[in-house]
Amino acid sequence: MAYSEKVLEHFQHPxxxxxxxxxxxxxxxxxxxxxxxxxxxxxxxxxDPSTQTIIDAKFKTFGCGSAIASSSLATExxxxxxxxxxxxxxxxxxxxxxxxxxxxxxxSVLAEDAIKGAIADYQSKNGIxxxxxxxxx
Amino acid sequence: xxxxxxxxxxxxxxxxxxxxxVPYFYQKPGNSASRNHPFGWEAEEGVDYAxxxxxxxxxxxxxxxxxxxxxxxxxxxxxxGVFEMYRSKGNHIITVTTEHKAVLDTCDKLTEAGAExxxxxxxxxxxxxxxxLEAAIKSTTILVSVMWANNETGVIQPMKEIGDIxxxxxxxxMSDATQAVGKIPTYPKEIGVHLMAWTSHKMYGPKxxxxxxVSRKSPRVKxxxxxxxxxxxxxxxxxxxxxxxxxxxGKAAEIARLEMHADAERLKKLRDRLxxxxxxxxxxxxxxxxxxxxxxxxxxxxxKHVEGEGLMMTFNQNIAVSSGSACTSASLEPSYVxxxxxxxxxxxxxxxxxxxxxxxxxxxxxxAVEKLVAGVNHMRDLSPIWEMYKEGVDLSNVQWSEx
Numbered sequence: 001m002a003y004s005e006k007v008l009e010h011f012q013h014p015x016x017x018x019x020x021x022x023x024x025x026x027x028x029x030x031x032x033x034x035x036x037x038x039x040x041x042x043x044x045x046x047x048d049p050s051t052q053t054i055i056d057a058k059f060k061t062f063g064c065g066s067a068i069a070s071s072s073l074a075t076e077x078x079x080x081x082x083x084x085x086x087x088x089x090x091x092x093x094x095x096x097x098x099x100x101x102x103x104x105x106x107x108s109v110l111a112e113d114a115i116k117g118a119i120a121d122y123q124s125k126n127g128i129x130x131x132x133x134x135x136x137x
Numbered sequence: 138x139x140x141x142x143x144x145x146x147x148x149x150x151x152x153x154x155x156x157x158x159v160p161y162f163y164q165k166p167g168n169s170a171s172r173n174h175p176f177g178w179e180a181e182e183g184v185d186y187a188x189x190x191x192x193x194x195x196x197x198x199x200x201x202x203x204x205x206x207x208x209x210x211x212x213x214x215x216x217x218g219v220f221e222m223y224r225s226k227g228n229h230i231i232t233v234t235t236e237h238k239a240v241l242d243t244c245d246k247l248t249e250a251g252a253e254x255x256x257x258x259x260x261x262x263x264x265x266x267x268x269x270l271e272a273a274i275k276s277t278t279i280l281v282s283v284m285w286a287n288n289e290t291g292v293i294q295p296m297k298e299i300g301d302i303x304x305x306x307x308x309x310x311m312s313d314a315t316q317a318v319g320k321i322p323t324y325p326k327e328i329g330v331h332l333m334a335w336t337s338h339k340m341y342g343p344k345x346x347x348x349x350x351v352s353r354k355s356p357r358v359k360x361x362x363x364x365x366x367x368x369x370x371x372x373x374x375x376x377x378x379x380x381x382x383x384x385x386x387g388k389a390a391e392i393a394r395l396e397m398h399a400d401a402e403r404l405k406k407l408r409d410r411l412x413x414x415x416x417x418x419x420x421x422x423x424x425x426x427x428x429x430x431x432x433x434x435x436x437x438x439x440x441k442h443v444e445g446e447g448l449m450m451t452f453n454q455n456i457a458v459s460s461g462s463a464c465t466s467a468s469l470e471p472s473y474v475x476x477x478x479x480x481x482x483x484x485x486x487x488x489x490x491x492x493x494x495x496x497x498x499x500x501x502x503x504x505a506v507e508k509l510v511a512g513v514n515h516m517r518d519l520s521p522i523w524e525m526y527k528e529g530v531d532l533s534n535v536q537w538s539e540x
Contacts, residue, residue: 003450011450017519034537035483035522038444038462038471042521060521064446064462068519113538 004064004099010069015076018058018114020044025125030117033110041071043114047122051081066107070088070111083119087132143457144494145288151341157388161381169378171259180380187387194390196324198361200353203370204383207347208315211334212239214349215311218360219280227277233265234477236284240313262427263292274306281310285317289474289490290426291435300329314338319393325350331358338437342389346382404493405433407502412436413533414506419513434493442523443516451512456505461488473529
């Protein structure tokens with residue numbers, strides 16, 4: 001199976017790999033997947049509380065090339081977006097951008113779940129009503 | 138540099154094999170079943186000689202070799218052929234959970250025709266329990282099918298002991314020996330194997346040709362043909378013989394007979410070096426399967442908290458290996474062989490199989506080690522579970538979200 005150019009690019013030069021300080025109230029962490037399933041994604045956002053804008057995003061992913069590319073892309077898209085805008089990111093946008101084959105769609109679903117998980121974590125930490133929960137797939 | 142460490146998938150043809158085949162495409166194009174002209178005679182001579190070369194490798198009678206298209210066909214012919222031929226004696230077949238799909242799916246198919254199949258489990262080292270095998274044999278048992286060496290781990294089953302148990306109970310013993318023939322001694326008569334399936338393209342011969350050994354004497358075994366037609370191969374496998382392929386297969390067998398001991402000795406040292414380098418330079422690596430009873434050229438290693446397909450992507454432009462990771466299969470399930478060994482799914486996802494071969498050099502192994510070490514370190518830098526493990530988080534207590 002050949003990978004798309006974009007998957008290869010994100011895999012070889014992943015954007016925003018790293019860890020944010022999860023003890024900070026401005027940081028939200030989403031951890032999705034399970035080692036037994038072969039995919040674990042941890043996606044973190046740092047939010048400017050005055051504007052509800054995502055000022056930084058980091059990820060670490062245990063998984064195949066498509067899972068790493070999906071999370072790398074997600075962090076790129078998140079930076080600069082408001083929470084409200086971030087919640088509109090759909091897994092199919094990731095599928096389209098990376099040209100993921102059907103067998104890899106679950107990687108994009110995981111990335112969407114990780115985004116929603118990180119936002120929900122930030123919101124619950126700050127006493128904000130949680131607007132979207134990660135779907136269960 | 139491109140390094141091929143996937144010889145359990147297929148081996149390159151030995152150039153000496155190809156040289157032997159070439160005349161059978163041009164000067165000797167005949168059909169070995171043509172009895173009335175020299176073209177046919179020459180082709181028949183080529184096939185007969187190959188049959189002798191192959192029989193010599195196995196220390197069997199040339200008449201006991203049935204040519205097929207490959208190991209999958211041989212497995213099908215042996216199991217379905219025995220089931221149909223001995224149906225009146227019983228319907229029970231014993232096999233093992235770590236067999237190749239060519240055996241497992243064939244057995245599964247036979248249940249539709251009334252077969253009862255017992256699947257023996259394996260221990261953590263990949264070996265079957267002989268007492269369990271013996272206990273599973275009953276009056277209706279007609280066949281025990283156990284692979285000689287496993288394709289994923291290289292683990293070698295206790296063949297002689299299994300042969301003795303089968304003899305004691307008067308049950309036929311069939312073995313898928315695809316990974317063993319031509320690499321280690323495989324003498325069915327010494328072991329008590331009555332049917333043995335394997336292929337040419339995993340022993341430096343061409344693809345598209347395989348064989349089934351069928352014992353002719355004590356016991357005289359017969360299998361019902363699965364391919365009907367001109368009655369070739371003593372009526373057990375119709376179809377025009379792949380003459381150039383068979384000639385190449387024969388040459389590959391002759392080379393193996395003369396060189397396999399030296400090859401095995403060299404490759405074992407090289408494999409051990411690969412293992413030693415990787416396990417000393419990387420933390421948390423686990424060798425899968427019994428290390429004392431396995432093929433000399435194979436190792437299967439799990440690199441904890443690294444996903445196999447992702448790892449392979451870091452070096453697959455240069456190095457060919459295979460992984461038990463789900464992501465490498467269409468089913469999204471990790472290797473059933475490694476899961477049968479009791480590895481957690483997480484370690485199965487993290488496994489890489491290295492299979493060396495006759496043409497693997499020291500330099501290639503050293504190159505692969507460097508690429509592997511760099512790849513594992515890179516993937517661990519990206520891995521959240523590696524970070525958690527390093528922080529001392531007990532991963533078994535984490536509430537994972539299944540998906």
